[in-house]
Amino acid sequence: MDDDEILVVAVSGAVDISNSFHIAEAVLADGANTTLGVILDLSEAGYLDSAGVQLVIDLRRRLANRRQALRLVVTQSSVVHEVLELTDITALTPVHGEVDEAVAAMLA
Numbered sequence: 001m002d003d004d005e006i007l008v009v010a011v012s013g014a015v016d017i018s019n020s021f022h023i024a025e026a027v028l029a030d031g032a033n034t035t036l037g038v039i040l041d042l043s044e045a046g047y048l049d050s051a052g053v054q055l056v057i058d059l060r061r062r063l064a065n066r067r068q069a070l071r072l073v074v075t076q077s078s079v080v081h082e083v084l085e086l087t088d089i090t091a092l093t094p095v096h097g098e099v100d101e102a103v104a105a106m107l108a
Contacts, residue, residue: 006107012046016051056070072094073102074095
């Protein structure tokens, strides 16, 4: 397997009720059923509300139904990482500090 079999989606700004549905639909539409998985890069996201948390939960479930993995990229010192820890997402979905790290882990 190679990097072409992994979809990397970078999201910047706020991830909230105004855009979380559109992000999920775009990710699922862009990811072929043969894709190994999706890396959701939130390193440039400055805000994540409950709709953003639900986005991660829904993506994880929907990708698992397609036998695909979800990994997150989030800077550990960011507010987004703090939200993911408080909501226990970090216990359910692997979180990495860099995209290359997430790719390597997914290919391992």
